[in-house]
Amino acid sequence: xxxxxxxxxxxxxxxxxxxxxxxxxxxxxxxxxxxxxxxxxxxxxxxxxxxxxxxxxxxxxxxxxxxxxxxxxxxxxxxxxxxxxxxxxxxxxxxxxxxxxxxxxxxxxxxxxxxxxxxxxxxxxxxxxxxxxxxxxxxxxxxxxxxxxxxxxxxxxxxxxxxxxxxxxxxxxxxxxxxxxxxxxxxxxxxxxxxxxxxxxxxxxxxxxxxxxxxxxxxxxxxxxxxxxxxxxxxxxxxxxxxxxxxxxxxxxxxxxxxxxxxxxxxxxxxxxxxxxxxxxxx
Amino acid sequence: xxxxxxxxxxxxxxxxxxxxxxxxxxxxxxxxxxxxxxxxxxxxxxxxxxxxxxxxxxxxxxxxxxxxxxxxxxxxxxxxxxxxxxxxxxxxxxxxxxxxxxxxxxxxxxxxxxxxxxxxxxxxxxxxxxxxxxxxxxxxxxxxxxxxxxxxxxxxxxxxxxxxxxxxxxxxxxxxxxxxxxxxxxxxxxxxxxxxxxxxxxxxxxxxxxxxxxxxxxxxxxxxxxxxxxxxxxxxxxxxxxxxxxxxxxxxxxxxxxxxxxxxxxxxxxxxxxxxxxxxxxxxxxxxxxxxxxxxxxxxxxxxxxxxx
Numbered sequence: 001x002x003x004x005x006x007x008x009x010x011x012x013x014x015x016x017x018x019x020x021x022x023x024x025x026x027x028x029x030x031x032x033x034x035x036x037x038x039x040x041x042x043x044x045x046x047x048x049x050x051x052x053x054x055x056x057x058x059x060x061x062x063x064x065x066x067x068x069x070x071x072x073x074x075x076x077x078x079x080x081x082x083x084x085x086x087x088x089x090x091x092x093x094x095x096x097x098x099x100x101x102x103x104x105x106x107x108x109x110x111x112x113x114x115x116x117x118x119x120x121x122x123x124x125x126x127x128x129x130x131x132x133x134x135x136x137x138x139x140x141x142x143x144x145x146x147x148x149x150x151x152x153x154x155x156x157x158x159x160x161x162x163x164x165x166x167x168x169x170x171x172x173x174x175x176x177x178x179x180x181x182x183x184x185x186x187x188x189x190x191x192x193x194x195x196x197x198x199x200x201x202x203x204x205x206x207x208x209x210x211x212x213x214x215x216x217x218x219x220x221x222x223x224x225x226x227x228x229x230x231x232x233x234x235x236x237x238x239x240x241x242x243x244x245x246x247x248x249x250x251x252x253x254x255x256x257x258x259x260x261x262x263x264x265x266x267x268x269x270x271x272x273x274x275x276x277x278x279x280x281x282x283x
Numbered sequence: 284x285x286x287x288x289x290x291x292x293x294x295x296x297x298x299x300x301x302x303x304x305x306x307x308x309x310x311x312x313x314x315x316x317x318x319x320x321x322x323x324x325x326x327x328x329x330x331x332x333x334x335x336x337x338x339x340x341x342x343x344x345x346x347x348x349x350x351x352x353x354x355x356x357x358x359x360x361x362x363x364x365x366x367x368x369x370x371x372x373x374x375x376x377x378x379x380x381x382x383x384x385x386x387x388x389x390x391x392x393x394x395x396x397x398x399x400x401x402x403x404x405x406x407x408x409x410x411x412x413x414x415x416x417x418x419x420x421x422x423x424x425x426x427x428x429x430x431x432x433x434x435x436x437x438x439x440x441x442x443x444x445x446x447x448x449x450x451x452x453x454x455x456x457x458x459x460x461x462x463x464x465x466x467x468x469x470x471x472x473x474x475x476x477x478x479x480x481x482x483x484x485x486x487x488x489x490x491x492x493x494x495x496x497x498x499x500x501x502x503x504x505x506x507x508x509x510x511x512x513x514x515x516x517x518x519x520x521x522x523x524x525x526x527x528x529x530x531x532x533x534x535x536x537x538x539x540x541x542x543x544x545x546x547x548x549x550x551x552x553x554x555x556x557x558x559x560x561x562x563x564x565x566x567x568x569x570x571x572x573x574x575x576x577x578x579x580x581x582x583x584x585x586x587x588x589x590x591x592x
Contacts, residue, residue: 016497020398027392028407031414034429034465038421041428049428050438088319096316099309111313113582118324120519120578122526124547125570126324128554128563129331132339152323155316184309213418215529220555231420235533238424246428253421264416 042254047247061251070237071230071255078229078256081143081218082211085150089207090200092151093158094166098188100159101166102174112163119156127220134221143227150217154207161206165199166192205267209260230256328571334564341558349561356565365541365549366569373525373545375456376463381524384464386517389471393479394501408472415469423533426462427451430534455535455543462530467523471516478512479505511584518581525574546570 033051041047042061044054065071100108130149131140139145173195174187182190193200215231222228228236234252242249335356339349360366392411396404414422429435430450437447450458482505490504506513528547531537537544537552544552546566554563 016398017400020395021400021403024392024395024399024403024407027388028403028410031407031410031465033435034425035410035413037428037435038425049431049434051435092315092319095312098312100313103309113586115320116585117575117578117582118320120522120574120581121324121328122522122547122570122574124526124528125550125567125574126327126331127528127547128550128560128567129327129334130323131554132334132560132564133327133330148319149323152319155319156324159316185312188312209416213420215418215420231418235420238533242424249424253424257417257421260416260418261413 041250074233084147088151097162379460380463381520393475
């Protein structure tokens with residue numbers, strides 16, 4: 001928790017705290033109202049776009065949307081695409097981070113700043129050229145190519161995080177292995193990776209969440225309904241029924257969001273809240 | 284948890300005395316990463332530059348056999364009144380939702396969190412972060428529901444006797460700014476919260492002994508001390524906001540007219556709705572230049588700030 005300023009003038013402090021709480025509660029309410037809609041409407045058979053308590057709470061909306069073609073298959077697509085992207089990114093990032101973290105080279109600095117620079121470029125800016133490129137290389141509508149693109153777009157950030165995490169693994173442990181004749185890759189696999197397991201899971205979850213929530217990339221690059229992930233199928237549903245089936249739209253949104261909320265909770269609680277951001281922001 | 288920065292970038296790694304093979308072999312693990320980045324990030328950027336010089340279309344003859352037309356796309360783009368409009372909307376969107384909305388609200392929340400009671404702080408923190416963790420498209424639906432003609436906001440306004448407009452049509456820019464502020468504030472809030480926790484307590488104590496009030500402490504002590512964080516965060520939120528597409532596309536489709544078409548939406552519309560890939564590429568180039576300027580500013584600020592990001 002945050003460190004509080006020492007209390008010098010107690011009465012004023014109590015008043016300040018009261019005001020702070022009041023303002024915070026108002027802001028909290030403003031943030032809660034839109035969220036309340038998605039939760040309440042999902043359980044309401046007569047939902048509208050307004051927040052209201054369901055008169056007769058029902059699970060019918062969930063029953064309606066949890067069909068193979070509406071949610072289950074798109075969710076499976078999301079799962080496969082996101083898992084694929086996260087696995088590729090983590091493996092590639094760990095491999096690349098090793099020389100960057102362990103060997104001094106005058107190329108490291110420029111390479112890392114180049115990667116950082118790339119991570120800042122607006123990804124939506126390149127969707128039109130990516131589409132052209134995919135058409136040209138006959139990669140359009142190929143799920144594996146979308147996985148690779150998702151992996152590449154998360155890679156700069158993942159590489160930075162992995163490199164910073166790897167820097168905090170002492171090199172002396174590997175030196176012992178090297179003396180015993182292990183190769184660098186053996187040392188990476190046997191010593192560094194096991195020690196970095198929590199950090200690697202943070203990077204994995206981070207890439208997975210980004211891919212899971214990504215709408216624009218599959219929207220542009222995948223047109224076959226067989227492979228469209230939930231982000232795209234929910235958009236199609238919204239276009240067709242969204243202005244009628246408010247409750248089902250909310251239920252669908254909730255089903256699609258729950259894995260994200262769960263994973264986020266897992267990372268912040270299970271792996272230490274500040275830790276998740278630490279490798280990234282503070283290093 | 285989208286964007287982030289380095290920290291101890293040039294930490295000196297002690298090397299063992301053992302000769303560990305030649306340098307090319309050591310660089311081998313970099314190959315997959317380099318390959319992915321070259322093909323899927325550098326490739327499209329080069330492709331954007333090349334594509335913007337052609338009249339490639341989405342379908343038809345010009346799709347199969349695009350012609351090189353030099354700078355015609357750019358000449359047309361810079362003569363098109365839609366470009367200044369779109370740049371203006373993009374700037375307003377970034378200033379309104381990222382620089383003012385997310386940063387100011389995030390900072391206010393972080394400051395209030397230090398004073399407020401634990402329970403209130405916890406609840407409000409979870410609510411703000413939830414809006415940020417949700418998939419962008421769900422946030423967009425929620426924004427759509429909240430601001431549409433028969434949405435929650437108008438229901439509340441009706442409660443006090445005001446007939447609210449359909450915000451998405453009457454004030455599309457305001458609608459997307461509100462939605463993006465709602466969605467993105469958590470990031471700034473967490474960054475500022477961490478920065479405020481790092482301000483040494485002694486400095487604050489001694490200023491209190493000198494009789495500084497809360498407002499003076501904030502303005503004269505705390506804000507100057509976290510200035511590097513403020514700068515970095517402004518850069519990051521600006522870059523994130525520049526690339527927002529889904530939120531706007533779902534809420535307004537860039538309309539009515541082009542009144543909420545930021546550059547990403549404009550590029551998508553021109554390329555995929557009107558089928559003019561070459562023209563869309565030209566807009567992408569403009570966007571890349573804009574993004575590059577901010578990215579350079581961000582990278583330079585990190586280098587200048589050293590490990591104090």
